[in-house]
Amino acid sequence: MPGRSDAALFKTLARILPRTRIITDSGERSLYDTDGLALYRGVPGAVLLLENAEEVIAAVRACHHHEVPFVPRGAGTGLSGGAVPLDEAWILDVTGMDRIIEIDPLESLARIEPGVVNLDLDRAASDYGLRYAPDPSSQRACTLGGNIAENSGGPHCFRHGMTTRHILALEVVLPDGTLTSLGSRSGATAGPDERGLFVGSEGTLGIAIEATVALIRRPEQVRTFLASFSSLAASCRAVSRIIASGARPAALEILDRLTIAAVEASVFRAGYPTDAEAVLLVEGEGSPAEIEEETAHVRAACSAEGALTFEEADDLEARTRLWRGRKGAFGAMGRVARDLYVLDGVVPRRALADVIEKIAAIGKKYELILSNVFHAGDGNLHPNISFDARDPEQTTRVLAAGAEILELCVAAGGTLSGEHGIGIEKRDHMGLVFTELELETQTRLRDAIDPRGLSNPGKVFPGGRSCVEAGHRGPGHAARVERIIG
Amino acid sequence: MSVETATKSIALIKRVLSQSGGPTGPFMPAGLGTRSAPPPPGVEPLTLTALSGVEDLDRDELVLTALAGTPVDRVAQEAAAVGLVLCPLIPLGTGGTLGGLYASGSESPCAPVEGHLRDAVLGVEGLTGSGAPIKSGGRVVKNVTGYDLTRFLCGSRGALAVITRLHWRLRLLPTDSIEVVIDCPATDVGARLRALRALPDPTAVRIDLNAGRTRVRALIEGGRPSASARAEQLKRGLGPGAEILSVPDEQLAPWLAPPAGTREHASVRGWIERIEELGTQSDGVATVFPYIGVGTTSAPPASAPLDAIPFGGEITRRVRSAWDPEGRLWDPHRPVPREVLS
Amino acid sequence: MTISSNPMPSGEIPGLETCIHCGLCLPVCPTYAIDRRESQNPRGRIAALRRVSEERAPLTPGLVAGLEDCLVCRACESACPAGISMEGLLLSHRTATRPTHADRATRLERWLLDEVIAHPERLELGLGALRAVRGGLARLGMRDLPSKERLIPRDLPDSIEPDPGQRVRGSVTILRGCVTDRLFRSETLAAGRLLAHFGYRVSFGAPGCCGALHRHAGLADSALRLSRERARDLLREPLSGATHDALTPHVIVSDSAGCHAALLEPLAEEPALHDLARRLTDTPSLLSTLELPPPAHPIEEPVAFFPPCHQSHGTHTVSATRALLEHVTKAGVVDLVGEDFCCGAAGMYVMRRPEKSHELGERARERWERSGSPRIIATGNPGCLLRWESLIGAGANVEVVHPVTLLARAFCGPEPL
Structure with a gap:
């Protein structure tokens, strides 16, 4: 092989795709240099706007032939730098593949293309009394292809499980262009669960061109409660009490004071009490009798921890408002500072209160604006650091604080990521969880699927060969390029 | 000739797999032998039953850690002692070892509500065929750190890895179980399933066919007032003739496990057709879990030999050759060499 | 630590700092719906402006196209948790670049x-x-x-007296506008009849442009001059000797969503314009403060309601209009199914970007068809009215009307010839 040739790749693809769907304009390419995480950037060699499976297959095969690395991309809302192209990889954008191919109410499933937006599928399913359960905060915008790559979570995953639980089957193009089918319409697998391996592989094992996903019945009744507390720790302890009582609410979410303030100042104003240190959002779903039983437990748990208020949303509108506030929380943090670093660590539930306190201390130590909004039921923390990526000194502090928080989570018996993935962000922290030999087992697997290392290079595993541009791009900013060479 | 390699420690297994002298395999990791056929000729069993013990059971965090050779019933007993049950709903009387349950990838009939078996396992440790360490997941419920080998190896039947340790999710033990049943001709099963689909999902749905008659059975976990309310709702939804029965504890494991027979896979729609077809045969017998696509039938056993049973695809093939280039673990695909057969 | 004050240094265009690219604007952007490239969505447009403002990087042709193709429909503003004014960003940019980037x-x-x-x-x-x-x-x-x-515009009186027998509630000046005054005089008149019917003394003021289209085209000086002129006209004492309820301040009504929204944007250091914005409303919002009787001539057929973008995301008066339409129809109001994207008219956009505009129009028509093709389509903005009339075509048995026309018909009876 002659080695990488972008020019030859362009020539090959120009025969397949209309010129308007191959983006080479340098300015336009630069818009693809980041995803929902502002810390890392990399400009793609080109962007391909793909509209059907045949085009994806052809594009992957051409990239493989010409040894050009590529990154699958949906809406670019990921939070670990997973869709950031390193090594001037080409972006294979599948947002145009947004067909819901079928919805089968008897089998309770849907077949979709990877560019379908999460909420659009849920809306379409609602016509049949069904729903798609995983609901990341970005569900209005994020694509299911991205959800599959990252094994996305969301508030309701506390009861219903992560994305992987809801993916029954996948049609996949491996990085060398080989087509393969994973899983089955019933979700059963013959032999190893290849489907389970692919979900959450962060684009490093190829691209899904079609998915069969499980739909579940919409609950008979939904009730949403909001409790407020005078300390964050008390709200965490209330969550432990709720779970110990045997109640299984659909969601248990906590927002802290700063987050409440940002949300209340935004169009997603939810009516959270701004004088509380924390609010706990609890949603019960099921039959009226079931929820009634659970509510008693929830109420008792909250009052045992000295809840300041405990209110129920009166109607659909009030419930929607409570949730809009929660789901707009990340975006609303733009009111605090220009950039936001959303961390994603997991700890055992009983460690929540303690870890939250230690995280606050880390924020203080590094003089950073730190807020918390998290999936308390799963022990999945999202400490948010508001900062300005243009300030290299501040960015350094942000990264140092992030690293300390991750160490803290792992030391408490938790892990690096509950739902955002490793991406670029945490690849160099993998050593906190795995030994070198354990990591080698995983990279051997990746190399077996992608011997040329073309599919989303530089992600997940430490010491990648790829260069990462950290922080802000502009001239005049000293920390512009940080080369991390393994 | 078959040398049984009893393994008491993970270090010993590692030595067996990576040593150049001594027995070279291929090995088939084995538990109590309840879920797999005995090793084909030329394949040595690597018996893991000595690798046994519940290392930790955390009642608050609802997770336990156990060695792979621990009998499922022992684990279930320890969990039940503190009012818990292994997810998805693995009752006493399930049999076999925890590692065997995991590696055989048994489908749980409770999948639509509780998730598949693979969703209940939070983490796994093991060794590749060349003795390299495998680690994935852990003891927290949400974990996307690294590749999800925890799910990948579920159902890998000892051909990709030797499983040594598992972290398993627990939940509260149902205080009792009830089922809503309705008897109907095989031709009515479609209508019953459609009616069920419009109702809140029960924990599991099972259809028993015998000589043209079928019984549609929906399992509900009871003990709370809301469970009886749900049972009443299902009963009304299934129409006249439906009744509510109690499922005694010792009946729960047989309820959730299909009896021996020819295993078949089909969609809900496929099973409706299949049951109608089997219903016309006077000796038609079947036990079907339609929502998870599996069942056993009295159809003549498939003539396919063991090595032709599908076992993964391209990804499995590639991972196998990368993790185990010397083929120390058995290969369900590979036809048994002629000389071994003789 | 406060939320309102942004501690970070700002770029040249205010508002750029607050985007943390959460992406919630993507699904509501009409141009992104028809062209899935990053430069065609709000997040990409902000990133492009950041390049210019923070990095002094030149705008490449692809970025220019993305910025020029923005309809300024403001749908992203209602979706943005950080409260970014896309209109503000785009207009600052256009004002700065129009002289140099002019095709x-x-x-x-x-x-x-x-x-x-x-x-x-x-x-x-x-x-x-x-x-x-x-x-x-x-x-x-x-x-x-x-x-x-x-x-062929109809004649317009200078003023209309409140209906005899009605308690006089106050006085209203209706903004005649420029193009609106020439092409939509029936609608202006309908608003007048309706307000007089409910006891308002109505004056029509002088015709003239409010500068809304100029703002959107980046002609900031013209826009400011024209809006000052309108403020001067409108804030002049109403009809001499008018006797209106002293408790009700003199109200100014604009039923053209685009003009109404543009005049609401307070222009710094223009107290007169602030006063105008404070008194400004639209006819349905004004009427919705009253206890309305059932209509004497209710609308028999279902009405498809298409809220103009600048009513949804600018004046925020959609619910009042919708509630009144519901009040006067027997068969109810039909909300069009599907994404409520801009119909593509968007002021001068229809002229500047005819292909994109047309494609969005076709999408709007499909929404109407999927909603059962109701025979009456109500929308309260001149550009949208022309667009729907054109989409439906002459001769079709479908009526495209301004909501005030329907309201006047329902409460006051058929239009006098």
Whole structure:
């Protein structure tokens, strides 16, 4: 092989795709240099706007032939730098593949293309009394292809499980262009669960061109409660009490004071009490009798921890408002500072209160604006650091604080990521969880699927060969390029 | 000739797999032998039953850690002692070892509500065929750190890895179980399933066919007032003739496990057709879990030999050759060499 | 630690700092729906502006296209948790770059705005000329032309007295506008009849442009001059000797969502404009403060309601209009199914970007068809009215109306000839 040739790749693809769907304009390419995480950037060699499976297959095969690395991309809302192209990889954008191919109410499933937006599928399913359960905060915008790559979570995953639980089957193009089918319409697998391996592989094992996903019945009744507390720790302890009582609410979410303030100042104003240190959002779903039983437990748990208020949303509108506030929380943090670093660590539930306190201390130590909004039921923390990526000194502090928080989570018996993935962000922290030999087992697997290392290079595993541009791009900013060479 | 390699420690297994002298395999990791056929000729069993013990059971965090050779019933007993049950709903009387349950990838009939078996396992440790360490997941419920080998190896039947340790999710033990049943001709099963689909999902749905008659059975976990309310709702939804029965504890494991027979896979729609077809045969017998696509039938056993049973695809093939280039673990695909057969 | 004050240094264009690219604006952006490239969505446009403002990087042709293609429909503003004003960003950018980035369509747009529309007498001449050549243009395939009827304006009185027997509630001046005054006089009159019916003394003021189109075209100076002129006209004491309820301040009504929204944007250091914005409302919002009787002549057929973008995301008066329409219809209001994207009219956009505009129009028509093709379509903005009239086509048994026309019909009876 002659080695990488972008020019030859362009020539090959120009025969397949209309010129308007191959983006080479340098300015336009630069818009693809980041995803929902502002810390890392990399400009793609080109962007391909793909509209059907045949085009994806052809594009992957051409990239493989010409040894050009590529990154699958949906809406670019990921939070670990997973869709950031390193090594001037080409972006294979599948947002145009947004067909819901079928919805089968008897089998309770849907077949979709990877560019379908999460909420659009849920809306379409609602016509049949069904729903798609995983609901990341970005569900209005994020694509299911991205959800599959990252094994996305969301508030309701506390009861219903992560994305992987809801993916029954996948049609996949491996990085060398080989087509393969994973899983089955019933979700059963013959032999190893290849489907389970692919979900959450962060684009490093190829691209899904079609998915069969499980739909579940919409609950008979939904009730949403909001409790407020005078300390964050008390709200965490209330969550432990709720779970110990045997109640299984659909969601248990906590927002802290700063987050409440940002949300209340935004169009997603939810009516959270701004004088509380924390609010706990609890949603019960099921039959009226079931929820009634659970509510008693929830109420008792909250009052045992000295809840300041405990209110129920009166109607659909009030419930929607409570949730809009929660789901707009990340975006609303733009009111605090220009950039936001959303961390994603997991700890055992009983460690929540303690870890939250230690995280606050880390924020203080590094003089950073730190807020918390998290999936308390799963022990999945999202400490948010508001900062300005243009300030290299501040960015350094942000990264140092992030690293300390991750160490803290792992030391408490938790892990690096509950739902955002490793991406670029945490690849160099993998050593906190795995030994070198354990990591080698995983990279051997990746190399077996992608011997040329073309599919989303530089992600997940430490010491990648790829260069990462950290922080802000502009001239005049000293920390512009940080080369991390393994 | 078959040398049984009893393994008491993970270090010993590692030595067996990576040593150049001594027995070279291929090995088939084995538990109590309840879920797999005995090793084909030329394949040595690597018996893991000595690798046994519940290392930790955390009642608050609802997770336990156990060695792979621990009998499922022992684990279930320890969990039940503190009012818990292994997810998805693995009752006493399930049999076999925890590692065997995991590696055989048994489908749980409770999948639509509780998730598949693979969703209940939070983490796994093991060794590749060349003795390299495998680690994935852990003891927290949400974990996307690294590749999800925890799910990948579920159902890998000892051909990709030797499983040594598992972290398993627990939940509260149902205080009792009830089922809503309705008897109907095989031709009515479609209508019953459609009616069920419009109702809140029960924990599991099972259809028993015998000589043209079928019984549609929906399992509900009871003990709370809301469970009886749900049972009443299902009963009304299934129409006249439906009744509510109690499922005694010792009946729960047989309820959730299909009896021996020819295993078949089909969609809900496929099973409706299949049951109608089997219903016309006077000796038609079947036990079907339609929502998870599996069942056993009295159809003549498939003539396919063991090595032709599908076992993964391209990804499995590639991972196998990368993790185990010397083929120390058995290969369900590979036809048994002629000389071994003789 | 406060939320309102941003501790970070700001770039040249205010508002750029607050985007943390959460992406919630993507699904509501009409241009992104038809062209899935990052430069065609709000997140990409902000990133492009950041390049210019923070990095002094040049705008490449692809980025220019993305910025120029923005409809300024403001749907992203309602979706943005950080509260970014896309309109503000885009207008600052256009104001700064129009002189240098002017393609032929843009130059024509500027000429029309500054040399024709800003001058009532020239607009009169221009529309007269259009009347003469309309048939020819239509035969050439030009879309979105006003109907022949619209090009022959009806007479408008100076004022209308409150209906006899009604308690006098106050006085209202209706903003006549420029193009609105020439092409939508029936609607202006309908609003007058309706308000008089409910006891308002109505005056119509002088015609004139409020500068909304100029703002969107980046002609900030013209926009400011024109809006000052309108404020001066409108805030003049109402009819001399008027006796209105002293407790009710003099109200100004604009039923053209685009003009209404533009005049609400408070322009710094223009107290007169602040006062105008404070008194400004639209007819349905004003009426919704009253206890309304059942309509004497209820609308029998279902009404498809298409809220103009600037009503949804600018004036925020959709619910009042919708509630009143619901009040006067027997068969109810039909909300169009699907994404409520801009119909593509978007002021001068229809002229500047005809292909994209047309594609969005077709999507709007599909939404209406999927909603059961209700025979009455109500929308409260001149551009949207022309767009829907053009989408439905002459001769079709479908009526495109302004909500105030329906309300006047329901409460006051058929229009007098």
